[in-house]
Amino acid sequence: MSIEISGVNKLFGDFVALDNVNVTIPTGQLTALLGPSGGGKSTLLRIIAGLDSADSGTITIEGRDATRLPAQKRNVGFVFQHYAVFKHMTVAKNVAFGLEIRKRSKAEVAERVDELLKLVHLSQFAHRLPSQLSGGQRQRMALARALAVEPTVLLLDEPFGALDAKVRKELRDWLRRLHDEVHVTTVFVTHDQEEALEVADEIVVINEGRVEQIGSPEDLYDTPANDFVMSFLGEVTRLNGQLVRPHDVDISTRPILAGAMQGTVSRFLRVGFEVRLTVLTENGEEVTVVLTRNHAQALGIEEGATVWVTAVPGAISVPAMAATP
């Protein structure tokens, strides 16, 4: 196993950033640390990198105890949200930095830099300064720089967080393809569940300093461990004291569904090809229902109509806690 995190605790003053975290990150995979802002995921990543230290607990990287090892001896590649480019060096010099520190021969450095710039599609920018690159290009350069030292693990802290939506999506796909090519154990932090579901082999959900669930994107989506994971990974609504996905709610204008709740449509909103309904049920719940426009038309639903709603058979649901809507 590549990275073993056991019993890690971290306090900032009296704020609990990490609370007895135990995670095993498998070799060669792309793992996402997913969770809301301030949940401790970046802190965990920085502790793995040695940029922060844990108050207690151990970090083992490829079987070697790294808990007390300084950052420069851990052989990890780290990519920062705001790129952390070396502003006074050219793109090529940035990428070469780690190799020059390791005193590799000039020819070897030049060859490796060339190869990496090709990999991140920045060959023609080798002699520019980072200030002449766009955000996406800077982040690709930072990635090449981190990969140059052939790290045991590659750590990315919200790598696409500072980029605009379109570039973010492109880079996300590109990271996935890159990982399929280089197979380095990669951990990235994100608060965007779509990014995690799309890119990662495995997802670790972290909230309020605790690990909520670990699993593949399918596991997490299909069998969420609790209401937090369920509501963080996608939209949910509350029906009969259970959390369900709005598209898993079956709706009918007649009481033909078994165990259905009666209610009235209080809001009817069309968004492109879907229709979003808010149904006020008899037991006082506000249920959100998502269905296709055609389906809604076929049922003849409109605002104020009386309807019956229930979860579709086999729908994923977890008991709702008081705090969740």
Added chain:
Amino acid sequence: MVKVSTPVRWLLRLVALGYVFLLVAWPVALIVQHTFANGFATLSETLSDPHVQHALLLTAQVAFWAVLINTVFGVTISLLLVRYRFPGKKVLSALIDVPLSVSPVVVGLSLLLVYNGRTGWFGPTLEAHGLQVIFNSPAMIMATCFVALPLVIREVVPVLTEIGDDQEQAARSLGANARQTLWRITLPSIKWAVIYGVVLSLARSVGEFGAVKIVSGNFTGQTQTATLMVEAQYQNFEHDQAYATSFILAAVSVICIVVVSLLRPKEQHS
């Protein structure tokens, strides 16, 4: 930006230009005019006086050491203030500004109290070991260091704060140790701030008068710096020589600032 009507804009320009002209440009221009009233004769005559030569050389030496010391300590203290948290940090930060608010004469007197050879705290001990501080170049360098202390720090601290420590952390994660990070990342990033601080320190050190006058003893040909020389010449009614020496002092400072503003890369703030 708020739009300002054309007459107001011209008025503002006139006020600013007039102010700087009357306060700085004109008086300095008069020095130049007096210096060159007889062509280069006054200048070459003044420069051939061995006492003037000695004074200029002494000023250069004192300024060199003071700037060197202030640069090393200035960068170190700046790093300490920006990158580390420690008890007494606010006090240190406040103390650094003391030289800006305290009169150099007071600085001179306080150094005299601590280091003089008869009654000072350290003075007799140091003199017993053969090191005379007061009325000698060590005290002159110390006094100059004191008055120029904040200049490097106040240039470097904001730049260090602005660049943050991301780049340093990236360097660490790429395998660089503390020394490599300092030389390859931190110092190159603050290079221009340091150079600017050095230039300001140099200009300030060359022009220091009050503190140096007290601790140097002002012995002509021995501990008389160029600024002290100007005063002596002026009081001896050698006005032309006083202007010529002043001109040299002013020229050094102006040249420093011009050279740096020419060298400084234009796209520094991208």
